[in-house]
Amino acid sequence: MKAIVVTPQKPGVDIREIEIQEKGEIRVMTRLSGLCGTDRGIVNGDLDFARPPPGNDYLVLGHETLGEVVEGNDRLRKGDLVVPVVRRGCGECLNCKVGHQDFCETGKFTEIGIRGAHGTMREEFWDSEENLVKVAPSIGEIGVLLEPLSNVVKATRELESIQRRMLWRCEDSTYQCRTAVVLGSGPIGLLFSLTLKTMGFNVIVANRRPPSSVEEEIVKATGSIFINTSSEQLPEMDLLVDTSGHPSAFVPLLQKIRKNGALVLFGTTGKERAEITAEDVTRIVENNVVIMGSVNASKDDFQQGGNLLVTWKEMYGEVMSKFITRKVSVEEAPEVLEHKVPGEIKTVIKWK
Ligand SMILES: [Zn+2]
Structure with missing residues (x-):
């Protein structure tokens, strides 16, 4: 063959x-x-x-x-x-x-x-x-x-289980009062944005450049926002997900993670260096910030991802x-x- x-x-x-x-x-x-x-x-x-x-x-x-x-x-x-x-x-x-x-x-x-x-x-x-x-x-x-999505499902489930350390959900039991920023608008970034949106987060997809027409269409149709960080500042956030693997992209944002928030690291292939300062460490400590890495997925994550794809096809159609x-x-x-x-x-x- x-x-x-x-x-x-x-x-x-x-x-x-x-x-x-x-x-x-x-x-x-x-x-x-x-x-x-x-x-x-x-x-x-x-x-x-x-x-x-x-x-x-x-x-x-x-x-x-x-x-x-x-x-x-x-x-x-x-x-x-x-x-x-x-x-x-x-x-x-x-x-x-x-x-x-x-x-x-x-x-x-x-x-x-x-x-x-x-x-x-x-x-x-x-x-x-x-x-x-x-x-x-x-x-x-x-x-x-489904395979890339399974990895996203696993990471969000890990995050949810870690965040049970305190009350993180909002008064209406969803995450609608929480802002999630996803760095990177490749397939993994967009799948994170859809998954977090489905969980109820306000989602911002960020990149250092303007979105392509397809990225813009997907982000808009699924109710998220795109921010081009080369010309616009990101707001404070409860969750930062890095799919870029570039320390220079996420380290400067440590100061914007709110109390009890989390940084999820997913990307590995980027380059460039960034320095973590004593101020960053203080912020992470004083604000109970979690830093979590995640790789791969179990069969259960694939099955949950399959359910999400059915839901999204129904909700977003041809997008x-x-x-x-x-x-x-x-x-x-x-x-x-x-x-x-x-x-x-x-x-x-x-x-x-
Ligand atoms: Zn083993």
């Missing part, structure tokens, strides 16, 4: 005919593969942690997937739409043993298309039922957003399909993996 393969730590990407013997009772045909910064980091040879499965000298890319069951069982039937979870547990630590491989303690987990396991940028794959999340057929193509800014053929995939597409939110590869 046709697959998109890389040699980790070596720049470049190829389309190759391969054959893989793999475990799993469910045969899935890949419909769409989403592209993200991790894929491009691997293709450029920049990510040290990328590695092929044991005994292989190549890695099939792909961890954002929408697939269709072609051979199933009683619960996952032919024609069902499924999304595979990315991380596979170490089998040793307690968190992995109870399905929380996103909190693995040994670090011996694998991740499909990233570390030690082949991904899904190929015509088809076999997987176990336990690793597959069924999604509603009504979601259609935006099901390819949701604007997330997919470009669909390319398998043959065009190497080019879009090597170079970011201008104005891109989510570029996807169409397999079927």
